Amino acid sequence: xxxxxxxxxxxxxxxxxxxxxxxxxxxxxxxxxxxxxxxxxxxxxxxxxxxxxxxxxxxxxxxxxxxxxxxxxxxxxxxxxxxxxxxxxxxxxxxxxxxxxxxxxxxxxxxxxxxxxxxxxxxxxxxxxxxxxxxxxxxxxxxxxxxxxxxxxxxxxxxxxxxxxxxxxxxxxxxxxxxxxxxxxxxxxxxxxxxxxxxxxxxxxxxxxxxxxxxxxxxxxxxxxxxxxxxxxxxxxxxxxxxxxxxxxxxxxxxxxxxxxxxxxxxxxxxxxxxxxxxxxxxxxxxxxxxxxxxxxxxxxxxxxxxxxxxxxxxxxxxxxxxxxxxxxxxxxxxxxxxxxxxxxxxxxxxxxxxxxxxxxxxxxxxxxxxxxxxxxxxxxxxxxxxxxxxxxxxxxxxxxxxxxxxxxxxxxxxxxxxxxxxxxxxxxxxxxxxxxxxxxxxxxxxxxxxxxxxxxxxxxxxxxxxxxxxxxxxxx
Amino acid sequence: xxxxxxxxxxxxxxxxxxxxxxxxxxxxxxxxxxxxxxxxxxxxxxxxxxxxxxxxxxxxxxxxxxxxxxxxxxxxxxxxxxxxxxxxxxxxxxxxxxxxxxxxxxxxxxxxxxxxxxxxxxxxxxxxxxxxxxxxxxxxxxxxxxxxxxxxxxxxxxxxxxxxxxxxxxxxxxxxxxxxxxxxxxxxxxxxxxxxxxxxxxxxxxxxxxxxxxxxxxxxxxxxxxxxxxxxxxxxxxxxxxxxxxxxxxxxxxxxxxxxxxxxxxxxxxxxxxxxxxxxxxxxxxxxxxxxxxxxxxxxxxxxxxxxxxxxxxxxxxxxxxxxxxxxxxxxxxxxxxxxxxxxxxxxxxxxxxxxxxxxxxxxxxxxxxxxxxxxxxxxxxxxxxxxxxxxxxxxxxxxxxxxxxxxxxxxxxxxxxxxxxxxxxxxxxxxxxxxxxxxxxxxxxxxxxxxxxxxxxxxxxxxxxxxxxxxxxxxx
Numbered sequence: 001x002x003x004x005x006x007x008x009x010x011x012x013x014x015x016x017x018x019x020x021x022x023x024x025x026x027x028x029x030x031x032x033x034x035x036x037x038x039x040x041x042x043x044x045x046x047x048x049x050x051x052x053x054x055x056x057x058x059x060x061x062x063x064x065x066x067x068x069x070x071x072x073x074x075x076x077x078x079x080x081x082x083x084x085x086x087x088x089x090x091x092x093x094x095x096x097x098x099x100x101x102x103x104x105x106x107x108x109x110x111x112x113x114x115x116x117x118x119x120x121x122x123x124x125x126x127x128x129x130x131x132x133x134x135x136x137x138x139x140x141x142x143x144x145x146x147x148x149x150x151x152x153x154x155x156x157x158x159x160x161x162x163x164x165x166x167x168x169x170x171x172x173x174x175x176x177x178x179x180x181x182x183x184x185x186x187x188x189x190x191x192x193x194x195x196x197x198x199x200x201x202x203x204x205x206x207x208x209x210x211x212x213x214x215x216x217x218x219x220x221x222x223x224x225x226x227x228x229x230x231x232x233x234x235x236x237x238x239x240x241x242x243x244x245x246x247x248x249x250x251x252x253x254x255x256x257x258x259x260x261x262x263x264x265x266x267x268x269x270x271x272x273x274x275x276x277x278x279x280x281x282x283x284x285x286x287x288x289x290x291x292x293x294x295x296x297x298x299x300x301x302x303x304x305x306x307x308x309x310x311x312x313x314x315x316x317x318x319x320x321x322x323x324x325x326x327x328x329x330x331x332x333x334x335x336x337x338x339x340x341x342x343x344x345x346x347x348x349x350x351x352x353x354x355x356x357x358x359x360x361x362x363x364x365x366x367x368x369x370x371x372x373x374x375x376x377x378x379x380x381x382x383x384x385x386x387x388x389x390x391x392x393x394x395x396x397x398x399x400x401x402x403x404x405x406x407x408x409x410x411x412x413x414x415x416x417x418x419x420x421x422x423x424x425x426x427x428x429x430x431x432x433x434x435x436x437x438x439x440x441x442x443x444x445x446x447x448x449x450x451x452x453x454x455x456x457x458x459x460x461x462x463x464x465x466x467x468x469x470x471x472x473x474x475x476x477x
Numbered sequence: 478x479x480x481x482x483x484x485x486x487x488x489x490x491x492x493x494x495x496x497x498x499x500x501x502x503x504x505x506x507x508x509x510x511x512x513x514x515x516x517x518x519x520x521x522x523x524x525x526x527x528x529x530x531x532x533x534x535x536x537x538x539x540x541x542x543x544x545x546x547x548x549x550x551x552x553x554x555x556x557x558x559x560x561x562x563x564x565x566x567x568x569x570x571x572x573x574x575x576x577x578x579x580x581x582x583x584x585x586x587x588x589x590x591x592x593x594x595x596x597x598x599x600x601x602x603x604x605x606x607x608x609x610x611x612x613x614x615x616x617x618x619x620x621x622x623x624x625x626x627x628x629x630x631x632x633x634x635x636x637x638x639x640x641x642x643x644x645x646x647x648x649x650x651x652x653x654x655x656x657x658x659x660x661x662x663x664x665x666x667x668x669x670x671x672x673x674x675x676x677x678x679x680x681x682x683x684x685x686x687x688x689x690x691x692x693x694x695x696x697x698x699x700x701x702x703x704x705x706x707x708x709x710x711x712x713x714x715x716x717x718x719x720x721x722x723x724x725x726x727x728x729x730x731x732x733x734x735x736x737x738x739x740x741x742x743x744x745x746x747x748x749x750x751x752x753x754x755x756x757x758x759x760x761x762x763x764x765x766x767x768x769x770x771x772x773x774x775x776x777x778x779x780x781x782x783x784x785x786x787x788x789x790x791x792x793x794x795x796x797x798x799x800x801x802x803x804x805x806x807x808x809x810x811x812x813x814x815x816x817x818x819x820x821x822x823x824x825x826x827x828x829x830x831x832x833x834x835x836x837x838x839x840x841x842x843x844x845x846x847x848x849x850x851x852x853x854x855x856x857x858x859x860x861x862x863x864x865x866x867x868x869x870x871x872x873x874x875x876x877x878x879x880x881x882x883x884x885x886x887x888x889x890x891x892x893x894x895x896x897x898x899x900x901x902x903x904x905x906x907x908x909x910x911x912x913x914x915x916x917x918x919x920x921x922x923x924x925x926x927x928x929x930x931x932x933x934x935x936x937x938x939x940x941x942x943x944x945x946x947x948x949x950x951x952x953x954x
Contacts, residue, residue, distance in 0.1 A: 006799070134799050138781075157634075162798070171709070172804060173740050175760055176781035181799030182791045232648070263650050283652055302779030304615075304653035314659040321639070322483070322611050322658030327649060 005133040006187040007169065010044045013186035014123070017161035019045070022052045023122035026159060028151040029059035029082075030127070030139060030288060034198030037127040037165050039066045040190060046075045052099070054078040056121055058110065058151045058312075059357045060087050063198070071097050080105070080119055082357020088457075092353040092473045095456045102354070102457035102470075104347060107151070107287075108316025108323065108363040109462050114158040115319045118464060124159035126152045126179060127193045132172035135164045135184025140176060140289075140298045142168035144193045146200060147268075147289025148298055148309035149178040154317075156183040167193045178309065204269055204291045206248055207241030211405035215374050216245035218427065219403045220253050223330050225424045226417060228370060229253055233329040236265040236364050237272050239290040242374050244271055246332050251275035265310060265324060265364075268294040276306065285310035285324055287360070316363035318462045325360070325367030333361055335373045335402075337389040340431050342396030342411050344373055345389035347459055350382045352448030352473040354457050358393055362462055365398045370417075372401040383438035383445050385431070390448055392468040393459055406437045449474040482610040483664040484646065487521045490663035491600070494638035496522070499529045500599035503636060505628040506536035506559075507604070507616060507765060511675030514604040514642050516543045517667060523552045529576070531555040533598055535587065535628045535789075536834045537564050540675070548574050557582070557596055559834020565934075569830040569950045572933040579831070579934035579947075581824060584628070584764075585793025585800065585840040586939050591635040592796045595941060601636035603629045603656060604670045609649035612641045612661025617653060617775050619645035621670045623677060624745075624766025625775055625786035626655040631794075633660040644670045655786065681746055681768045683725055684718030688882035692851050693722035695904065696880045697730050700807050702901045703894060705847060706730055710806040713742040713841050714749050716767040719851050721748055723809050728752035742787060742801060742841075745771040753783065762787035762801055764837070793840035795939045802837070802844030810838055812850045812879075814866040817908050819873030819888050821850055822866035824936055827859045829925030829950040831934050835870055839939055842875045847894070849878045860915035860922050862908070867925055869945040870936055883914045926951040 008016065019025070025045075027038050038057065043066070045053065051074050059082035060067060068090050070076045080103040083091070091097055105113060113119035129145040131137035139149040144167055156162050156179045163186045164179070207213060223229060229250070237247040248271050254261060261281040266272050268286050270293035275281050284307040289295045301307060316325045325331075336356070337345040346361050348354050365371040375384045385404065400417060401410045407429035410417050421428060429437075439445075454472035461467040485493065496502070502522075504515050515534065520543070522530065528551050536559035537544060545567050547553045557580040560568070568574055582590060590596035606622040608614035616626040621644055633639050633656045641656070641664045684690060700706060706727070714724040725748050731738060738758040743749050745763050747770035752758050761784040766772045778784060793802045802808075813833070814822040823838050825831050842848040852861045862881065877894060878887045884906035887894050898905060906914075916922075931949035938944040 134804070171739060173760055173762070173801070175783070175785070177785055180788070180791045181801070182788075182794060182797030185798055262648060283650055285650070303781055305779065306652070308652070308654055311657070311659075314657045317659060320659030321662055324650070324658070327611070 006135055006184065007133045007189060008186050010041065010188045011048060013163045013188050014045060014048060016186055017123045017163060019050060019123055021050055024054040024056050024120060026121045026124045026155050027057040028127065028155065029057060029061065030146045030149065030151060031194040031199045033061040033063045034195040035061065035063055036192055036194045037125060038064050041125050042067060042070050042075065046070055046073065051075060052077045054080060056119055057081040059084060062086055083354060084356055088354040092456050093475060095454045095472045101455040103460060104358055104457055105460045106316065106358040106362040106462065107312045107360045108318055109460055109464065111154045111312040111317035112319030114154050115317065121155060121159040123161045123163060124155035126155060126162060126164050128164050128166045129193065130168045130170050130174055131164050131166040131187055132170055132174045133187055134172060134181040135179065135187050136174040136177040136181050137164050137166065138174060138176040138178045140295055144196055144199060145295050147295050148286045150287045150309050151312050152179055153311040154313050161185045163188055165190055165193060167191060200289055200291050200295060204239060204244060205241065206245045211376055212242045213245055215403055215405055216242055216249050218408060219246050219332055219372055219374055220249045222372065222401065222403060222408055222426060223370065224253055225426060226370065226420050228330050229257060229259060231259045232262045234263045234327050235261060236328055236331040238267045238333065239269060240334055243332060243334065244269060246374065247271040251280055254280035265328065270294065273297045283307065287315050316360060316367065323367060325364045328364060328368035330370045331364040331368040332372050332374055333365060335375050337384055337386055338373055338375060338402050339386050339389045340435055342399040342402065342431060343389045343392045344394040344399055345391045346393045348391040348470055350390055350445060350448060352390060352450045352471065354470045362394050365394045366462055370400050371398060372403055373399060374403050377404045377406045377434055377438040378442050381442050383442045385434040385438040386445055387435065391459060391470055395467065402431065402434065404434055407434055409434050483612055483661065484610045484666060485663050487518065487665045488525060490640045490665050491522065491525060493663055494600045494640060496527060496600055498527055501531040501533050501597060503598045503601045503632050504534040505604065505632065506534060506538065507623045507626065507628060508671040508676045510538040510540045511672040512538065512540055513669055513671045514602060515541050518602050519544060519547050519552065523547055523550065528552060529554045531557060533596055534558040536561060539563055560831060561833055565831040569933050570952060572931045572949045578932040580937060581835055581934055582937045583793065583835045583839040583939065584789045584837045585795055586937055586941065588631045588789040588794035589796030591631050592794065598632060598636040600638045600640060601632035602640050602642055603632060605641050605643040606670065607645045607647050607651055608641050608643040608664055609647055609651045610664055611649060611658040612656065612664050613651040613654040613658050614641050614643065615651060615653040615655045617772055621645065621673055621676060622772050624772050625763050627764045627786050628789050629656055630788040631790050638662045640665055642667055642670060644668060677766055677768050677772060681716060681721060682718065683722045688853055689719045690722055692880050692882055693719055693726050695885060696723050696809055696849055696851055697726040699849065699878065699880060699885055699903060700847065701730055702903060703847065703897050705807050706734060706736060708736045709739045711740045711804050712738060713805055713808040715744045715810065716746060717811060720809060720811065721746060723851060724748040728757055731757035742805065747771065750774045760784065764792050793837060793844065800844060802841045805841060805845035807847045808841040808845040809849050809851055810842060812852050814861055814863055815850055815852060815879050816863050816866045817912055819876040819879065819908065820866045820869045821871040821876055822868045823870045825868040825947055827867055827922060827925060829867060829927045829948065831947045839871050842871045843939055847877050848875060849880055850876060851880050854881045854883045854911055854915040855919050858919050860919045862911040862915040863922055864912065868936060868947055872944065879908065879911065881911055884911060886911050
């Protein structure tokens with residue numbers, strides 16, 4: 001039985017999906033700040049007259065500022081997903097713009113919520129950099145390549161209707177298939193899914209700030225002192241100038257010691273593959289590609305030999321039967337604030353604005369045997385070490401240490417680690433001392449001016465409970 | 478949070494799975510007649526005292542004869558899956574040994590039945606030739622390699638509990654991962670999952686019988702005359718001496734004509750890869766490996782470059798959103814019997830015994846633009862062309878032609894094809910003429926001696942309806 005091409009216009013794909021007012025639509029964020037797909041789809045949906053949709057992206061970026069117009073006009077009236085930048089800022093001041101509070105979940109928790117039906121997705125719009133007309137597609141080939149489609153596996157599995165959106169329709173069958181036609185309803189061709197320069201940064205570079213370089217070096221000294229850097233260990237690397245530096249220095253230490261890690265989970269960058277090329281790690285789980293080098297590595301090396309795509313479900317879903325993050329020996333993470341109970345905030349700024357998503361912060365912190373947070377003790381006039389974080393993203397009971405430019409503190413809960421570092425040449429301090437050093441420079445922080453009667457967003461924890469609440473920020477008078 | 482190894486004894490894995498009397502357990506058949514896993518598991522289950530289980534394998538082989546003991550003792554009281562050989566033979570004479578008729582589904586239909594809950598699997602026992610202690614596993618590495626795990630994707634997705642059974646526990650993480658830990662409950666180490674010599678045949682060879690070679694050559698002439706062998710076409714190859722010959726001859730014709738097929742679906746053998754190596758096909762979907770050469774090819778070439786695993790769901794599930802088989806331009810298939818209405822029987826022998834599974838016969842016949850059946854017109858004293866097949870596996874309305882040693886017939890329904898072959902130098906005949914030629918040699922076939930009050934098995938069609946019924950065979954008096 002010949003079944004025709006699934007290639008239709010975006011409008012037709014949406015019609016065939018049976019989209020109705022009030023339904024839930026999803027997107028992945030792997031095109032990051034270069035993404036055109038969210039805006040293109042929402043413009044079309046708005047033009048078709050739909051209202052009251054729930055947006056369930058893995059994350060939104062500054063490029064998605066036009067979402068605000070659709071929130072204001074009522075096309076979108078709920079958001080369950082990370083909001084990086086202007087959208088989070090807007091709802092922080094205008095929570096009534098949404099019919100119910102935003103819900104933020106970690107990558108793993110989102111996968112579990114889709115699987116369990118807690119967050120049922122009606123239509124998933126899946127950006128692909130290469131697809132055939134039946135929807136066999138990938139993210140590593142084509143002008144808009146963004147890396148392995150690690151997030152869309154879950155959406156393609158659980159969304160009622162799946163629409164592939166691509167600027168690169170290839171001959172059938174696509175040779176590299178990450179989402180397969182048996183999960184795809186329609187295929188839509190657009191001019192351009194995104195701006196390659198912003199999709200993956202070609203210029204990710206290590207921090208040059210001495211304070212941050214010291215933190216990156218100190219964290220490697222710490223994990224070395226703890227005996228973690230040994231044959232067979234597993235680590236997660238991240239992006240951001242300080243994480244890149246830490247990855248680089250960790251690689252140097254691995255090579256210097258002549259050990260080989262069994263695996264690394266990324267957030268992959270050239271620095272990870274450099275470690276691989278030098279023989280310092282055997283296998284790379286790719287959850288996201290953060291630079292071109294990472295996309296190229298995935299093209300040039302066979303999946304299953306050196307690397308494999310790590311779906312959000314395998315990465316970290318608490319609803320699954322095993323999570324890759326639970327095998328991590330160490331993860332180093334950032335934070336906008338850390339308090340004396342080792343609670344970490346990555347979502348809000350100290351003025352209360354919701355400006356960042358959770359990403360894999362909770363997932364890896366809960367999973368890794370050793371979780372260390374890297375931050376300076378202050379940012380501008382804001383103490384990052386403090387009595388209480390503005391918002392708890394990741395609770396202190398899964399955070400083992402913090403490393404700052406003014407010393408490092410180990411969570412007293414981890415007596416085993418405290419014993420191991422005793423007498424080592426490390427700039428150890430208590431978490432209270434770090435807070436005091438921050439306060440000495442900045443003074444006691446001013447609490448955010450919030451209206452606790454108006455809820456902006458809910459920060460979910462891995463089990464689906466609410467970890468913390470984000471409240472309306474009062475306008476400056 | 479450290480989560481321990483999933484490595485436990487088979488008994489413990491079964492206990493943890495919460496297996497209870499009456500539940501359904503599944504297996505894949507990719508170890509074929511070399512499989513040890515079905516017998517090992519059933520022996521253990523019997524020893525633990527379970528009764529009344531439903532067996533839902535993708536297929537059973539002669540090696541699984543011990544299943545009969547478990548049927549007789551009541552450990553297994555229902556079978557939904559293909560039964561090749563002794564088990565089918567036994568239930569053909571003893572339908573009362575099972576509490577309800579056996580149900581046979583095609584590969585695609587089985588995938589749909591698992592997905593829809595029509596065939597809910599409680600515990601899937603998944604043989605893997607390499608796994609880590611968390612269940613990330615594959616079928617292409619290790620001493621018992623059997624090829625990509627194309628069937629277990631579906632079971633791992635829908636079974637309530639998934640147990641990986643392997644004779645090769647590797648360091649974590651397994652580099653080639655086909656089933657991932659997020660779908661795996663337990664991992665069991667056994668001495669040997671199968672006999673490598675019987676898992677994939679190292680000695681698959683082309684038929685040497687002149688009649689069969691002529692059929693293989695004629696079918697290639699026919700599909701060439703129909704204009705199918707051209708740039709961009711897609712074909713499915715099979716195993717068996719005559720199919721291998723047809724694949725070989727098709728490859729020769731492809732090269733001779735200088736065309737390149739876009740893809741091939743296998744049942745892969747060295748003959749398929751020979752076509753690839755000569756530049757005759759761009760891409761190979763591997764649904765099963767039929768020989769060592771195929772396993773080696775999958776090891777040596779990157780998945781996603783030249784080949785990819787074709788899950789049973791993507792291959793042919795009528796419950797999915799797209800099937801690879803629907804893109805086939807041509808498939809050549811076998812048959813135990815073909816009748817004047819082009820109905821094909823692959824399940825029963827002419828004496829009524831249920832001796833074979835459906836495999837992908839219905840799936841590909843329904844999917845391919847041109848479906849051709851290859852058979853001799855008789856086997857021993859049995860006419861293969863006949864008035865009515867003993868059992869309808871695949872109905873004549875999805876069969877387009879039959880090619881025999883005594884001529885070829887095109888289904889009159891396909892007037893377009895009849896026009897195309899008019900005047901071509903092909904040994905054309907009507908289907909009735911082919912039947913007559915068979916009957917001339919053998920006489921009119923003796924109908925099987927069956928008891929129509931006792932149902933042995935139900936042959937399901939792709940939509941889940943019953944295509945035909947297999948009845949009890951009467952013992953010879």
